[in-house]
Amino acid sequence: MSAVAREAPPTARRATWRRKLVPYGLLLPGGVWLIVFYVVPMLRLVSVSLQSGIFPRYRFAWAWSNYAELVTNYGGQAVNSLVYAFLATAIALLIAYPLAYFIAFRGGRWKNFLLVMLLMPFLMPFLLRTLSWKIILADNGLVVDVLRAVHLLGEDGRLLATGVAVVAGIVYNFLAFMTLPIYVSLEKIDRSLVEAANDLYASPTVAFRKVTFPLSRPGVVAGTLLTFIPAVGDYVNAVLLGTPQQFMIGNVIQSRFLVVLDYPVAAALSFTLMIVTVLLIIPYVRAAGTEDLVA
Amino acid sequence: MAAVTDVGSGLPGVGESPAVQLESVTKRFGDFTAVDDISLSIEENRFFALLGPSGCGKTTTLRMIGGFEETTSGIIRLHGEDVTGRKPYRRMVNTVFQSYALFPHLTIFENVAFGLRRRDVAPAEIKQRVGEMLELVQLTGRESQKPRTLSGGQQQRVALARALINQPRVLLLDEPLGALDLKLRKEMQIELKRIQNEVGITFIHVTHDQEEAMTMADTIAVMHQGRIERMGTATEIYEDPRTGFVAGFLGASNLMHAEVVDAFAGEVALAQGVRLRVSPDRLPAGGKQVRLGVRPEKIRLASVDSPMEGNALEGRVVDASFIGVSTHYLIETGALAQLAVMAQNLEDRRFAPGDRVQAVWRPEHTFIVT
Numbered sequence: 001m002s003a004v005a006r007e008a009p010p011t012a013r014r015a016t017w018r019r020k021l022v023p024y025g026l027l028l029p030g031g032v033w034l035i036v037f038y039v040v041p042m043l044r045l046v047s048v049s050l051q052s053g054i055f056p057r058y059r060f061a062w063a064w065s066n067y068a069e070l071v072t073n074y075g076g077q078a079v080n081s082l083v084y085a086f087l088a089t090a091i092a093l094l095i096a097y098p099l100a101y102f103i104a105f106r107g108g109r110w111k112n113f114l115l116v117m118l119l120m121p122f123l124m125p126f127l128l129r130t131l132s133w134k135i136i137l138a139d140n141g142l143v144v145d146v147l148r149a150v151h152l153l154g155e156d157g158r159l160l161a162t163g164v165a166v167v168a169g170i171v172y173n174f175l176a177f178m179t180l181p182i183y184v185s186l187e188k189i190d191r192s193l194v195e196a197a198n199d200l201y202a203s204p205t206v207a208f209r210k211v212t213f214p215l216s217r218p219g220v221v222a223g224t225l226l227t228f229i230p231a232v233g234d235y236v237n238a239v240l241l242g243t244p245q246q247f248m249i250g251n252v253i254q255s256r257f258l259v260v261l262d263y264p265v266a267a268a269l270s271f272t273l274m275i276v277t278v279l280l281i282i283p284y285v286r287a288a289g290t291e292d293l294v295a
Numbered sequence: 296m297a298a299v300t301d302v303g304s305g306l307p308g309v310g311e312s313p314a315v316q317l318e319s320v321t322k323r324f325g326d327f328t329a330v331d332d333i334s335l336s337i338e339e340n341r342f343f344a345l346l347g348p349s350g351c352g353k354t355t356t357l358r359m360i361g362g363f364e365e366t367t368s369g370i371i372r373l374h375g376e377d378v379t380g381r382k383p384y385r386r387m388v389n390t391v392f393q394s395y396a397l398f399p400h401l402t403i404f405e406n407v408a409f410g411l412r413r414r415d416v417a418p419a420e421i422k423q424r425v426g427e428m429l430e431l432v433q434l435t436g437r438e439s440q441k442p443r444t445l446s447g448g449q450q451q452r453v454a455l456a457r458a459l460i461n462q463p464r465v466l467l468l469d470e471p472l473g474a475l476d477l478k479l480r481k482e483m484q485i486e487l488k489r490i491q492n493e494v495g496i497t498f499i500h501v502t503h504d505q506e507e508a509m510t511m512a513d514t515i516a517v518m519h520q521g522r523i524e525r526m527g528t529a530t531e532i533y534e535d536p537r538t539g540f541v542a543g544f545l546g547a548s549n550l551m552h553a554e555v556v557d558a559f560a561g562e563v564a565l566a567q568g569v570r571l572r573v574s575p576d577r578l579p580a581g582g583k584q585v586r587l588g589v590r591p592e593k594i595r596l597a598s599v600d601s602p603m604e605g606n607a608l609e610g611r612v613v614d615a616s617f618i619g620v621s622t623h624y625l626i627e628t629g630a631l632a633q634l635a636v637m638a639q640n641l642e643d644r645r646f647a648p649g650d651r652v653q654a655v656w657r658p659e660h661t662f663i664v665t
Contacts, residue, residue, distance in 0.1 A: 195363055196396035198383040200410035200461065210409075214400045 049267035058264055066268035074252050081248040084163065085231035088170035092227050096178035104186035118176055130169055130240045137165050161243045169237035178223040185219025221288045225281060232277055249273055312375030314339045314465050314497040315360060320369030322355050329355040331521035337499065342491050344500045344512030352521040353501045354469055361390045361467050374464055389458035390467040395450045397442035403453055404438040410461040428456040431490065448479045459494060468500045472507060484510045505545050517541050539586065539664045548588040549634050550664065555583055563587065567629050571606045572658035579663065586664050591637040593660040596624060596652045603655045610634060612650045626654055
């Protein structure tokens with residue numbers, strides 16, 4: 001017995017060391033990925049955003065004026081970005097919540113089928129999906145005809161090439177990102193909690209307000225973030241379904257980077273977009289409860 | 296809601312109606328009949344247990360009383376009032392759920408206060424009553440904690456407090472101790488009984504644990520295949536189970552086929568002609584073939600040569616296992632395959648496999664089952 005006991009420590013020590021190292025080892029691939037493809041480009045982005053000069057000879061020059069361009073030249077697009085993203089997120093939430101609720105609570109044996117149907121559009125390329133909305137919202141299309149007939153649209157009113165079309169496109173493209181997290185959080189709610197609420201004199205409406213909805217909040221927070229963040233930076237929907245008037249900040253960045261080759265301003269705009277998004281999200285996540293997000 | 300609250304005090308005669316009354320209640324799920332034409336009446340202030348194996352319909356019965364399942368047919372009355380079609384949130388009953396179903400996003404205080412808040416009780420009163428209730432279940436000081444920080448037994452007590460604070464007419468408990476370990480379960484059994492005495496509310500307790508039911512309940516209904524097989528006090532059911540199922544479910548029994556020889560004297564004969572005696576009032580009227588039973592702990596073993604009174608069967612010990620509080624014997628007799636005997640280790644004489652013995656018991660310990 002004692003011999004074994006005396007021999008044990010070195011092995012045990014090795015085992016403890018290994019146990020301590022394993023988590024870091026697991027972090028390594030993701031960590032390297034983040035450093036190579038996120039931290040380094042980010043620092044590069046910040047340094048480029050402070051360069052000045054004429055393509056292709058940009059020099060680092062503490063050129064803060066690049067940042068001023070957002071306000072002086074692209075204020076409209078920035079506002080479009082925020083307004084469209086906000087509207088699209090709100091509308092997507094209004095559509096996704098009942099949808100997720102229905103699938104989770106009433107789906108029964110159709111649950112998996114309904115989830116597949118929800119994801120089905122993703123089998124079609126993003127561009128094609130968005131382009132098909134051109135047909136749906138076309139001036140001689142069914143939707144416009146109906147809206148004109150009931151006088152929700154004027155005689156020559158149109159949807160395509162308006163903010164409505166851009167928001168509709170964004171809502172459509174991000175709907176699944178909103179629905180799935182909400183579905184997951186609703187799905188895992190123990191049904192007996194709702195029964196317990198009913199048992200304690202809560203009508204179905206009150207039970208939803210006091211129990212079901214609060215418990216699904218992590219899904220709502222995740223869904224709105226997964227929709228809002230990419231929507232703010234989106235430019236495809238504005239290009240395909242809108243006109244330059246509906247252009248968002250993403251369109252400006254895209255053209256500065258790839259068309260005008262004005263890297264410093266493009267970088268400054270990108271960095272600003274990121275900061276603004278983070279600043280908007282922090283209070284939101286705080287108000288919605290960070291505890292819920294991790295719990 | 297107001298109408299429900301008024302009933303207890305306002306209407307004459309309500310005090311005399313039973314707390315819960317089921318009249319021919321049936322519940323079918325598709326082709327499956329979960330609860331089959333049950334009628335029962337539970338008096339005020341009782342600790343009533345619905346006991347049975349899983350799938351016997353006990354939980355479904357409880358859920359119908361709580362309003363979580365609709366009845367297929369039949370009437371449910373609470374204190375005389377027909378509540379058959381009424382939603383759970385309009386019934387003055389509360390439930391302690393099997394999984395406790397505590398709201399994970401609310402503190403202990405808010406969990407317990409939930410029912411009072413829904414009924415717009417004044418905040419000051421809520422604070423006072425929650426305090427009292429947490430004291431009753433010995434959880435004072437845990438108000439601001441979340442349910443997940445509590446142990447299973449503590450969560451169980453929160454669930455109890457959350458239901459009891461509403462002063463329901465009837466408290467429904469759905470296998471409330473099922474998730475607890477044995478020691479805690481024993482403690483909670485006594486605790487539940489104490490609380491029931493203290494609050495004086497009718498408890499309907501669903502369980503598959505016979506010992507739990509016998510420890511706590513003053514009336515037990517044994518359910519089997521959607522029906523109530525036997526109802527009575529623990530002693531009544533145990534001493535005279537009346538059906539083979541109850542005899543086997545509640546404790547162990549030796550059952551044997553017999554023929555009635557003299558119904559007036561209570562004399563029956565086993566297959567080999569061995570005569571046994573039974574209390575005559577337990578014999579069914581007119582029946583010729585009966586099944587009789589005797590509990591293993593009612594049987595004493597004695598050596599073959601000693602003269603014995605009462606019912607006696609001769610046999611040979613085939614197995615003897617000493618388990619501390621008692622010794623379990625298996626006796627091979629001619630009359631029935633094997634007889635289980637549980638002997639308290641009071642006498643010096645122990646028997647070993649191979650010994651010839653006689654198994655002796657008193658006629659009044661013999662029961663008849665159908």
